[in-house]
Amino acid sequence: MNQQDRWGDGAADAFEGDGSESQTRRRRLAGELRGLRDLAGLSGRQLADLIQISQSKVSRIESGATIPSLPEVRRWVEAVQAPAETRDRLADLTQAVVYEVHTWRGATRGKAHxxxxxxxxxxxxxxxxxxxxxxxxxxxxxxxxxxxxxxxxxxxxxxxxxxxxxxxxxxxxxxxxxxxxxxxxxxxxxxxxxxxxxxxxxxxxxxxxxxxxxxxxxxxxxxxxxxxxxxxxxxxxxxxxxxxxxxxxxxxxxxxxxxxxxxxxxxxxxxxxxxxxxxxxxxxxxxxxxxxxxxxxxxxxxxxxxxxxxxx
Incomplete structure (x- = not known):
């Protein structure tokens, strides 16, 4: 039972993912974006207005509850005037987070279903x-x-x-x-x-x-x-x-x-x-x-x- 069902139902037996690596990347992205906003001296509402998303979404991104899109990350780093190398690094990190891959072997480890x-x-x-x-x-x-x-x-x-x-x-x-x-x-x-x-x-x-x-x-x-x-x-x-x-x-x-x-x-x-x-x-x-x-x-x-x- 450590492989995905060959007749997977589209939401069949997904999840929690492999845990460590993908979750670490996600937490790292959230923390870096939050840190950049703090360094820029912007409130969540001010940043939300600048990058045209809601304040609640800014909060969810910074907590790691929501994964931002690449365009949102680009607007974020531009709004806080981050250096070019930071922009490139966060773009790469976002791509790694956005396309999350969770193996069935890792997802089912230690679980009956x-x-x-x-x-x-x-x-x-x-x-x-x-x-x-x-x-x-x-x-x-x-x-x-x-x-x-x-x-x-x-x-x-x-x-x-x-x-x-x-x-x-x-x-x-x-x-x-x-x-x-x-x-x-x-x-x-x-x-x-x-x-x-x-x-x-x-x-x-x-x-x-x-x-x-x-x-x-x-x-x-x-x-x-x-x-x-x-x-x-x-x-x-x-x-x-x-x-x-x-x-x-x-x-x-x-x-x-x-x-x-x-x-x-x-x-x-x-x-x-x-x-x-x-x-x-x-x-x-x-x-x-x-x-x-x-x-x-x-x-x-x-x-x-x-x-x-x-x-x-």
């Missing part, structure tokens, strides 16, 4: 947008589907840890009923058809998605296989935060790879926002989604019945 960490992460964003092309997102999974997904780890869970991870994933889904939160999902038809376990898992999973799609806090889109492609995504991704978050600027993206989780919080976030918009243009929503899911579930039920008949 990471679902509680993901739950805390999700709780900090009022808007979560999740695109998956190979698996149903974890926030929409049934317990049986989730258990099958966890079973695909290269290093499988023990019996007790498997139950704990499955329960943790289901607890995450309580957030879907929080009226102050918004969740949007884009799922390909291929992801809906993929089988992490027996075919009998899928009809109930499709029914679960259809049911959740009726919640006011949730918007679900399905991209049919026959949709004309406007973009060719190579992987899933999750966007945390949006225009309704404070400042509209504390937005970051997470991309899961086979060995690690990549966190993106600079100008490249806009690339993923554009991809989301194009993918949404390809998708079905609302009643059309529920009709599509119903047809797909019926097709799968027929396949299961035919297989059972052939067995006799």
């Amino acid at each position: 990471l679902q509680d960490d993901v739950r805390r992460q999700e709780s900090e964003a009022t808007l979560v947008r999740n695109f998956q092309c190979m698996v149903v997102p974890g926030l929409l999974q049934t317990a049986a589907y989730a258990r099958a997904v966890f079973g695909l780890y290269e290093h499988p869970y023990g019996k007790g840890d498997l139950a704990a991870a499955t329960a943790g994933r289901i607890r995450r889904q309580e957030a879907l009923y929080d009226v102050d939160r918004r969740f949007e999902f884009l799922i390909t038809e291929s992801a809906l058809r993929a089988r992490p376990g027996p075919a009998s898992l899928l009809p109930a999973q499709l029914d679960r998605i259809a049911s959740v799609s009726t919640l006011e806090t949730v918007r679900i889109g399905v991209i049919p296989q026959n949709a004309t492609a406007l973009v060719m995504p190579l992987h899933g991704f999750v966007i945390y935060g949006g225009d309704d978050d404070p400042d509209g600027s504390d937005v970051y993206v997470e991309v899961e790879t086979d060995h690690a989780r990549l966190t993106i919080s600079d100008a490249d976030v806009e690339r993923y926002r554009r991809r989301w918009s194009l993918l949404a243009e390809m998708a079905l929503f609302g009643d059309d989604v529920r009709v599509f899911l119903g047809r797909l579930a019926a097709e799968m039920q027929n396949e299961i019945r035919n297989a059972e008949n052939m067995a006799f």
